[in-house]
Amino acid sequence: LIESLNFPREDARLRNVKRAHGKTCLWIFSQAEFKQWRDARNVAEHHGFLWIKGKPGSGKSTIMKAYDVRKKKANEVVIAYFFNARATDVLEKSSLGMYRSLVRQLLRALPHLEDAFLEQFHTKANKGDADPWTSTELQEFILQVAESLGHRSLTVFIDALDEGQEDDIRSMIQFLEELGQVSVDSQVSLRICLSSRHYPCIRIKKGIDLVVDSQPGHNNDIASYVNDHLKIDDSTQTEALKQKICAKASGVFLWIVLVIPILNKQADHGHIDAMNKCLDDIPPELDDLFARILERDTENRGEVLRSLQWALYAQRPLSPVELYLAIKAGSESPDELTSEIPHEEAIRRYLLSCSKGLTEVSSSEPPIIQFIHETVRSFLLKENGLTDLQSDLGQSSPGRSHQQLRQNCFRYLLLVDGLPQFDEVSLGKRKRNATSEGKQMDENVKDDISREFPFTEYAVKNVFLHAEAAQSHGLSQRAFLKHLAGEANAAFRKWILLYNIFQRYRIRRYTPRASLLYITSDHNLINLVK
Structure with a gap:
């Protein structure tokens, strides 16, 4: 039950915020606002709230992380959550994800709470799993923890509020204000430090503001x-x-x-x-600087464009080797895809060059490609920044980008070779396949393909999703679908075979006779079905 609070990459944003350079960020600990926030005598005035505000890219997240790496006081529990607008998982950028993470951190820091937690939520256990968590029940538990802190001190850091949905954040602030009031009434030591840009403008009744960029x-x-x-x-x-x-x-x-x-x-x-x-x-201005960086060189514009398109529109974050192959799949030279994959450091240098330094390899495990800052993604999306690389993209940039990614996926799949025969004994859906020998055979085939062709799993699972997205933006996929729909089309049969190889559940695999209409309907690709 406790483990069900966890979710993938719940602390990815925190881990990927770079550590402060040298002795920077130390000034905040001697700042009058910070001292006032830490002084228990002033808690009735600010209810334990310090709100750090600043321009985009001013270093707010680095300052928030700086406290976490300092030596903590005895009996002080420090927990943190960093919202992440760049994440594909909604939990990373929602208050529900924050509540789940904070409760899990509380249970790790204060193990004596586990019995109370398990007793309070024992009805959620459901045949080895847990029913979905809700914000309300987790809020109630956090309130109970605050009331029972006793002599302990609890400090909560919540970073990048502007990267969540505004209505969700406003509801979260309302709860945190209630939490602050409970701590004052219970006379316990609770401090909450928030950080955000100046916009959207959300206010709290009691708290201390600290504007970073004016210090x-x-x-x-x-x-x-x-x-x-x-x-x-x-x-x-x-x-x-x-x-x-x-x-x-x-x-x-x-x-x-x-x-x-x-x-x-x-x-x-x-x-x-x-x-x-x-x-x-x-x-x-940052937006103008991003545009200047993209305009500065004319070399390898196609690779730069594909690099940023993948970072923006991929269905999930890509690993460095996946992105390398995805970019090469859009190259006009077929030799670039068939040549040997470079070593890890060479790939990192190549990707850095392709993005003009606007993306980076995360320090989380497994490593993924991400923008260096949320302002880069905002510039590319809201300011239509990709047109700096290809002016004819215009307002159709999302649709044309998904069209490009669909083409790259399909082109890569055509390259995959050395596949087994379409054998229903190892890859079909019949009961006789559900043996340990058959399952191991499936795993061996999948591992061999992933090792030889690392971009295959993404390409096979998402080629139609990119086609669906392109169609939803008005770019017709009729020619692509017509090409695949032919009964003797080897490329479509190859897709089915590869899909089955990477489909974990045998009941969800397709027979060689499955039609394109059946598969697009099965995946609820409404625009392609039409």
């Missing part, structure tokens, strides 16, 4: 980063350049992180004047 300590952190990473010799001229960089950043740490490598290219040639001119040409 001298934060600006000193930016200056420290520039001093450590800008590759130029010290002089009066270079000092003036550093000050100019910091001023133009306007408190946005991400801007600095992206701009320094651009300036270092000029520094390698030893031209301070060129660096000044380059800095003058760099726009101060």
Whole structure:
């Protein structure tokens, strides 16, 4: 029952927030607002709330994580949840996911709560599983924990509220205010630290606001980063350049992180004047900077476009090798797909180059490709940023992107070879297949294909989903479906075979005679069925 609180990648965002550079972020612990928040004598005034606010990319998440890596006091329990708008799983960006994660963390930190938890929720156990969790029941448990804290201190960090749905976040804030009131009434030590952008504007009745980008300590952190990473010799001229960089950043740490490598290219040639001119040409706003980064080079535009399309529109996050092969599947040269797959570090360098540094490999396990910051995804989606790479995409960018991804998936599947015969004994749906020998045979075939052709599982499971998405945006898939529907079409039969190989449940596998209409209907692909 307790394990049912867990969900995949529940702490992925927290683990992927980069650790603070050097001694940066330490200023917050001596900040008057922070001290007031920690002072028990002031709790009636702020009900335990500190709300850190700042511009996108100003380093709020890094500051939130900085407290977690410091030595905690005795009897202090620290739990945290970081919302993640880039996630495909709705739980990572919803209050329900937050409640599940916080309760699970409480049970780990305070094991004596387990008996009370199991007794309170014993009716949820259902034949070895648990009925779905609801926010209301988890809220009630958290309230009970707060009331019974006794001499212990509980600190809760909740990051990136702006990455959740606004109505959901407003309801969550209402509950947290109730939680704060309960802690005051019960005279227990509860502190809640929130962080978000300035928008959407959500207010709490009692709490302390701390605006990051206006703090001298934060600006000193930016200056420290520039001093450590800008590759130029010290002089009066270079000092003036550093000050100019910091001023133009306007408190946005991400801007600095992206701009320094651009300036270092000029520094390698030893031209301070060129660096000044380059800095003058760099726009101060993040969206404009992203556009400039994408426009800067004309080399490999196709690969850059496909890299960002996959990061935006993939049905699930891709591993580095999957993304590498997905990009190569869109290449005009067939040799790029049939050549040997490079080693891991070479793939990472290639993907960094393809995205112009706008994506990264996560530090979570297994590693996936993600945008370096939510502002990149927002720029590409809301500002139609892909048109900077291909101007004719226009407003049809989502549909044309899904069309491209569908083509890449299908092209990759055509390459997969060395498959077994379509044998119903090992891959069909009959009862006689449900033997340990048959299951092991299925696993061996799947493992062999995944090892030789790592992008196969994604391609076979999602090629029709991308076709469905393209059709829903008005891009006709009639020619593609007509091509597959022919009775003697070997490509469609190959898809069925591969689908069966990667389908865990035998009852859901298809016979060789399954029609395209039956399969699209079975997957509820309404637009393709029409």
